[in-house]
Amino acid sequence: MLSRLSPAHYLDQEIFARERTRLFRKLWLFAALRTALAEPDAFATRELGGLPVLLQNCDGEIRAFENLCPHRQMPLQKEAFGQARMACPYHGWVFDTEGKVKTIPHEQRLYAYSANERKDLCLKRYAVREVGNLVFVNLDADPLPFDEQFSPELQRTLADITSHFGVQAVHADLPARYNWKLNYENVLDYNHVPYIHPKTFQPLLREGISDARQGLPAAGGADGQALSVAARRDHLAAQSFWTRSPIRIEPWPWHDAVQRYGDGDFYYNFFLYPNVNFISLGGLTFLLQQFHPLAPDRTEVRFTLCAARETRRLPALPAILWGHLKSEVAVLHEDLAHLEALQSHLHDAAPRAQHGQYEDRLQSAAAAYLRLMEEGKP
Template sequence: MIKNSQFLKAIVPNSAYYNKETFEKEQERVFQASWYYVGLTLDLQEHNDFLTREIGGKSVVIQNFKGELKAFHNVCTHRFNKIHSKKCGNGPLACPYHNWNYNKDGIPFGIPLKKEFQGLDKESLNELQLTQFRLDTCGKFVFVNVSNDAPLLTEFLGSSAEKLLEISSMLGRKAEHYEIQNKANWKIVIENTLEGYHISSVHPNTFYKQGFNLKSTVDFGNHGDHTDMTLHLSENAEKDKKRERFHKLLKDRPFQPDGFYHLLVFPNLSIGSLFGVTAYIGSIEPVSENESVFSYDLYETNFGEGRLIDENISEVLRYSSIEFTRTTLEEDREICENVQKGIEQSNALIGVLNSSEVRIWDFQNTYMKFIEREENVLI
């Protein structure tokens, strides 16, 4: 990782933020080749709970089969209808078109009018098995890889796994699930989360009021393809009695960063936590070369070992944290969409960075490592 650099040139060409051919290449070389964050085990606790995600142009279903999590291609092998159309829910792995059901191995069973299919025996049913994808977890975080050549998840995560385990331990009640539609390339949205340089100008009513500004010191961490940072309160920040009161009430919380903590697990997992009191677990999902969705779950902390905080404290915390997070990310959405418009009109080939934006350089370096790989042999 580069440190103490006053001037860095960006690595990713500006055209990669709006070029359709580049976006199509990313589907295979970045998203299909990576371990892609899909959700939390907290969303998949009951039998037949499911999530669906688009990963590199493939529709994927992640489903609980009596406590065992599996990931399959979310396309029926009979007439190719999507099996689950909702992003989440509870129900058997059954296609709504002709009611073909699939078991935990992805093999069809309980087929209506089965005798009308000539030669549909056990062997041929096995041939109609859904394509299964690799699934693994780190703490409460669930990842899927749709290629056949990625390293083990533990190897892919490196030292960021320790952070995911630490954050897993703090998750208490879910405050809300929220989605923000961005008319901006997914890389622009991610890069905006990687630095605090914009806080004073873009977030005057949220972070700036909390005491974060251009004089705030920042600690950067590098975890291979993944990075984190802790943005500290500026030295001249006024004491916030309300914040100090909350910190005292929540002094036993398991995760206590000294400021705003952010972790990016390449390519799509974005986690932010203000003093460990709450945390948003976000996923940046590419839609097209100039569209993306920022989906996040906002959690309040617990007192360790899953012990929930008092409901009265929770109610106050929930209201303030929802408002803070929504306001902040809405401000980010507006600036990202303006950047998208500007980058499409710019004559410059690349951008420039300063030392406080070094995580953008790291992200772009990882991105180019994936995008310049040879064609992958994918399932």
């Protein structure tokens, strides 16, 4: 069957601009780990939907604001992560936990704002939703109900697995020269593994591959419980799901020092629409990959990796995490080379992809995407 998406959906600047307004400024987007924001005044900064976003621990509650001072549009926080009060570094304005201006140095002498003018001196605030250790942000003034994007069942599973996250995490951002949708489609496409990753990921699969599906995540819910294509197209929430597959995990001494998730050596794979792939190897390590759109042919792949919560102190944990992240980046580089080649050879007159039956998840995601793009709502 022909793909629902044309080459223009991966090439056109106007379509890309519409994606920002109708997808990324309407849907809930993963923004940070809750563990990174645990301390008072801890913050994280991100660009989401083309907008600068500040997540700040405000007296124990995570709140999200536009990271722009209303005075001269200077970002309040410039680092990716840190711990500091919300104060503008340019002219010293300080904001309270509601995002309202608290103090302005030499206010009466230099600014002379009226009472009405001062009332409007506040940071734009965004909706926040926490699911376990995952923090999501919605940029819309009238946010989509969270349950319409992520089912309550999926939320419960996410809360359970992410409750095992350790405090330490490592991060990396990798630039790529392809459209963000290609990477999301790639993680939905289990059939590429034996061809693109024969020496890295494929050997980990406990059952091996004698056909396209054996030993790999099936299309559906937990353990391959399938949903009909029609049902997936009808519900935005059905675009986000998880699978579990047997996997080979080499035992290491540090495994006995953490509280792992689950009951065995499984590969847990969560697809969080529109642009996050969250995986866990045996409930021991946890990786979030976010495919952040920069341009029609540019994506930033954001990696966040942590281990399961320590039951005793592991001095070598930072080195362990960086080692695992290096391996994950190596796997992505194998995908990256092919996806960049795919992107570079696309052109306006190129034919649409010819999907097979196993690619029903790609058809389903495309149907949800087109509905959002055309109507601006699920």
